[in-house]
Amino acid sequence: MSATTASTGTTMEKGPAAFFKTRLGSFLAVVPLGLWTANHLWNNLASLRGGAAWEAAVTHHSSPFAEALGAIIALAPLLLHTVWGLARLFMWRPNVGSYSYYGNVKFILQRLSAVGVLLFLAAHIYLAWIKPHVFEGHGEEFEDIAKEMFTSADGPTLIVYLLGTLGVSYHLGNGLQTWAMGWGLVGSREAVKKFEWISITSFLLLLAMSWGAIYGLYTGGREIVAKEKAAAAAPAH
Secondary structure: OOHHHHOOOHHHOOOHHHHHHHHHHHHHHHOHHHHHHHHHHHHHHHHHHOHHHHHHHHOOOOOHHHHHHHHHHHHHHHHHHHHHHHHHHHHOOOOOOOOOOHHHHHHHHHHHHHHHHHHHHHHHHHHHHHHHHHHOOOOOOHHHHHHHHHHOOOOOHHHHHHHHHHHHHHHHHHHHHHHHHHOOOOOOHHHHHHHHHHHHHHHHHHHHHHHHHHHHHHHHHHHHHHHHHHHHHOOOO
């Protein structure tokens, strides 16, 4: 990303307060949210080992307090980053019309992915936490999410998760470069280009973990549905 595109929109807010909000917003996105997301995706890869392994890694907690603490650690930074991001979304303007730089394309994709990620997380939080806990009285079960991923009886769940995790992976991976530039970790044009490989690698790793976990859920759902059909077709004794 060029120095010109990196500064796009930053002149719309000035002063110590704006500087603090920018640093806090990027910090929340990368440190607590980034680490939590990577750990969450890693845990979800347990879907490749079956339902019991997935539930042990993702939904089982040592106590209700531990579950509540985990939710707070994830949701509090997410809420703050969302508020900060929405404010910047309406203030920032791309300069593609004036500058045909590669960084401007990434700028637009970052903003579009932010909107997509927000919609995806709303659906994911409802399906994975609110629906099972509030309306069904229990934690999320592997059988439910796996069958939903395979059959998508109530909607295009598989497509939503594939596209949603693609957006999350890009938004976080590309955001690493913006974060490094904002915090002064990279300054020269050459350093920015070198750091971009870290950003691209992070994006690919996050996407691989995401789609690997989804594949495990999908194949698990396929096996569950196949067993149910076999049981239904078996003659009664």
